[in-house]
Amino acid sequence: MQIGTAAEASGVSAKMIRHYEAIGLVTSGARRTNNYRDYDCRDVHELQFIRRARDLGFSLQEIKNLLDLWRDDTRQSTSVRELAARHLSDIERRMEDLRAIAGTLSRLVDSCEGDTRPDCPILDHLGRRAGKARRPIDVE
Amino acid sequence: MQIGTAAEASGVSAKMIRHYEAIGLVTSGARRTNNYRDYDCRDVHELQFIRRARDLGFSLQEIKNLLDLWRDDTRQSTSVRELAARHLSDIERRMEDLRAIAGTLSRLVDSCEGDTRPDCPILDHLGRRAGKARRPIDVE
DNA sequence: GTGCACCTTCCCATAATTGGAAGGTCAAGC
DNA sequence: GCTTGACCTTCCAATTATGGGAAGGTGCAC
Known part of the structure; x- marks a missing residue:
């Protein structure tokens, strides 16, 4: 199948598929005589894997490692x-950062009249x- | 004062101060005869404003808007x-996204033995x- | 006057994705 | 046969915020 079909089937845009190939995340596969990339269902499966890992916020480097582990039958699950x-x-740390920011922002927004003055x-x-x-916020 | 001193006093790196000037976030101020940028305490105050807004996760575009409002004596607090x-x-939406991801990840990590197999x-x-x-996760 | 710390501008890199230009290929319809 | 449109190709660039580093000028202290 062509890249567009593989993109549709995997949920990874054609643009991204080419990019992932360029950076070596997926292997450069076969080309047709017209130089079009050619994909089979295993390629799509791999792209779906990438897609799901992206959805879980893994970086491309992490996904590279995950793919290597996925392909390696002798992997140890502890690595994964x-x-x-x-x-x-890492996610939990970022949530904590956001929580702190949201707390401050929330107090600030509550303390602002939000009128024409x-x-x-x-x-x-x-x-x-x-x-x-000075303590500009004192809303408790 | 020189840029290094202003950077120290404001918590914004010299690199970033120059960048903020280049993109028009702060005005191109005075230069000394040796072409060094010259800052006064008002400039530092403005940089501190930017710094705090950054700490609260505002984008540079948002900070630009906030600065305009800050400088405008006739602003309406509702705009801010x-x-x-x-x-x-926006922050809360991102937290929600992270929460969903963390939930899935947490279940996955819990369900993995993490051994040599x-x-x-x-x-x-x-x-x-x-x-x-298939339902690969079933840890409840 | 030499060295060191500072400043200047300019280019590049990051991470992930998207947009677009310029051009090649293919199938359908006339 | 030719046009049209929907594909595909590569390459270059923009995004966001920040930092690294080169190459060169400036200022002060010893």
Whole structure:
């Protein structure tokens, strides 16, 4: 099948398939006489694997490692588990960062009247002079 | 003061200050006779504003808008509030995405033995054939 | 006057994806 | 046979925010 069909079947855009080939994530497969790339169902399967790993937020480098493990019948599941666990804790760290930001933002938004007047605790917070002397937010 | 001092005082690297100038986020200020950029405390204050907005995850475009509002004495606080609220809901959406990913990953990691054998529900999940016939995860 | 720390501009790299240009290929319909 | 449109090809560039580094100028201290 052509790249467009493989893209459709795998959920990976043709553009991305070519890119993954260029960076060596997937192997450069067969070409037809017209120089068109040719894919079979195993290629599509591999692209689906990539797609799902992307959906779980794995980086392309991590996916490369996952693919290597997937292809290796003698792999040890602990390798996969460690990779996934590292990724999970990375995600959890990012969630924690976002949680902190969301908390601050939420308090700021709540403390702002949001009317036609210029006074705004949000800008006060961003523009406060160094040193925590003033406390622009005090909504509890 | 020189750019290095302003960087130190504001928490924005000299590299980034030049970049922010290049993209018009901060105005191209005065230069000394030796062509060195010259900053005063108001410039540093503005950089601190940017720094704090960055810490809250605002994009440079959003910061540009925030700066414009900050400088405008006739602003309406509702404009700031709306901008911040939009950003907040964006953050919350990203958190939700991460939460979903973390949930799946967590179940997968838990379901994997993580030993020397090759069997791995994580790889099974990523490489499963389309259609939800098989259910590689069943840890409840 | 030599060295070191600072400054300048310019180019490049990252990560993942997309957009687009310029051109080749193929099948359908007239 | 020729056109049209939908494919495909490669290559270049933009995105976002930040950093690295080269090549060269400046200033101060010893």
